[in-house]
Amino acid sequence: MLRLVQAPNIALATLWVDTLLEAGIAASVQRQYLGAAAGHLPPDQCLPEIWLRHEEQEDRARALLDDLQHLPQRLWWCHCGEKVEGGFEQCWRCGALMPG
Structure with a gap:
């Protein structure tokens, strides 16, 4: 497994993972509920993360997310x-x- 990126919120994390999955890239959202610990943990450790199951899909996943963010x-x-x-x-x- 490979951490691809942190998302600013759970809504974008879910949208990004759904887009990756539709493209045939095995991805998942991790830390989606850790925001409840904000204040007890550093804020940068409480953001949802996008993880890839197969590291060899990293380049394709990064390109797809870049395209999605620059419509x-x-x-x-x-x-x-x-x-x-x-x-x-x-x-x-x-x-x-x-x-x-």
Whole structure:
């Protein structure tokens, strides 16, 4: 097993592990409940961690997490008048896909 990275919170840790698992990378969240010990332990030791089962998947896992953390940011106007910002390719109001 190999510790890949610490996550800032349990929500991101779970999202990252789910993404890795969908890509066929055996990963798990560890220390997900250690936040309750904050104040008794140093804060940097209470963050959830992402661990890989197979060390040979490290390069692929790091690349995937890097891509996930650096999604392209867009700004476009939908035909319905909705302003869509961020990494979204679909309108929240009407469901139309980003043009082009």
